[in-house]
Amino acid sequence: MKNLQHSLNLILLLGAVFCPFSLAAEISIEDDFGNRLVLQQPAQRIISLAPNITEVLFHIGAGEQIVGADEYSNYPEQAKQILRVNNHAAANYELILSLQPDLVIAWQSGNGDKIINRIRQLGIPVFVIETRSLEDIPNLFTRFGALSGHAENAEQKAESFSRRLSLLREQNSAKSEVRTFYQIWDEPLITLNGAHMVSSVIELCGGRNIFADAIPLVPYVNIESIVAADPQVIIAGGSKEEKPHWFNSWRKWGQISAVRNQQVYLIGADLMQRHSVRILDGAELMCDYLQRAREK
Structure with a gap:
């Protein structure tokens, strides 16, 4: 046996x-x-x-x-x-x-x-x-x-991702709301509504997407609607190394709080619009920029 x-x-x-x-x-x-x-x-x-x-x-x-x-x-x-x-x-x-x-x-x-x-x-x-x-x-x-x-x-x-996300949420949960415009293109002006994950990043940092209630996921907007919403910060998709040619065109709209207070920033589109680990790198930049706007 x-x-x-x-x-x-x-x-x-x-x-x-x-x-x-x-x-x-x-x-x-x-x-x-x-x-x-x-x-x-x-x-x-x-x-x-x-x-x-x-x-x-x-x-x-x-x-x-x-x-x-x-x-x-x-x-x-x-x-x-x-x-x-x-x-x-x-x-x-x-x-x-x-x-x-x-x-x-x-x-x-x-x-x-x-x-x-x-x-x-x-x-x-x-x-x-x-x-x-x-x-x-x-x-x-x-x-x-x-x-x-x-x-x-x-x-x-x-x-690791979950811990980092929880920490960012905890750090920003009690902060005052910041009106935020996220721009992905200039002519025509294109943004993202509240259903897009970019809007979730804005909310994570204590911001409010001024076009969150727009019906299309990718709304076409006009400058008049942006002036009326008066964002405190404007975030454009891009990087300092690859700055969009239209980035500096915001200077002529001084009646917008973000422009008047010099709160117009760039965040690389790859960091904000790709659903991967680097979105938290973009989120950290977003939270930093919204905090600067609060302090103005």
């Missing part, structure tokens, strides 16, 4: 060595639209169809598993070397197929049904995200971690 048990143990051990996935549990996760994706093992060849997805995959340690990405995936630096397979309007389906991905991760708002449905028709597993709040981002980390085989690291990153 002892010899029989020894033989059985040896068989199980050899099976584990030569068939490492044979006893592994399958991965079963719902995307943001209730579609359940089942993988027999962590994905090793991943295509990212949006820059926020690429950033998160690198953040949790899965960057080397990305075999294709969209044309705007520019962070971290290594992401610039990944083969480009799509932009906001179209995808190269032949190239995607040739890369033999075992997982494509898509962003519903950025990619749309046309691209997502076509990739599904090709028989490639697709996981679709639509992150709507800052609190949803840690869950994005953990799901990507499970899908890519980096669950433990992803969990640590999620906890």
Whole structure:
């Protein structure tokens, strides 16, 4: 009996060595639209169809598993070397197929049904995200971690993000409200309404988006409506290194409190408009600028 048990143990051990996935549990996760994706093992060849997805995959340690990405995936630096397979309007389906991905991760708002449905028709597993709040981002980390085989690291990153977010919320919860205008373009004047995550960042810092109640997610506004709302701070999407040509045009609108008190600032669009870990870098800048406006 002892010899029989020894033989059985040896068989199980050899099976584990030569068939490492044979006893592994399958991965079963719902995307943001209730579609359940089942993988027999962590994905090793991943295509990212949006820059926020690429950033998160690198953040949790899965960057080397990305075999294709969209044309705007520019962070971290290594992401610039990944083969480009799509932009906001179209995808190269032949190239995607040739890369033999075992997982494509898509962003519903950025990619749309046309691209997502076509990739599904090709028989490639697709996981679709639509992150709507800052609190949803840690869950994005953990799901990507499970899908890519980096669950433990992803969990640590999620906890770190949550702690940092909680601290920012605590630091700004009792501060006075600041009327805020967030600008993404000049001609025409374009902003974002209260449903966009940028508005959540403004609220996190104790601000109020003056166009939070606008109906479109991306409203076109006019200077008269901005003058009437009289924002105390204006934040434009951009950086000092890549300052928009229209940034200095605010100087002629001195009747606006933000202009009169020199509270017009730039924050890199990548830090504010991508649903990834760097959005908290943008939030810290936002909170600092709103605090300066309070002190005027």
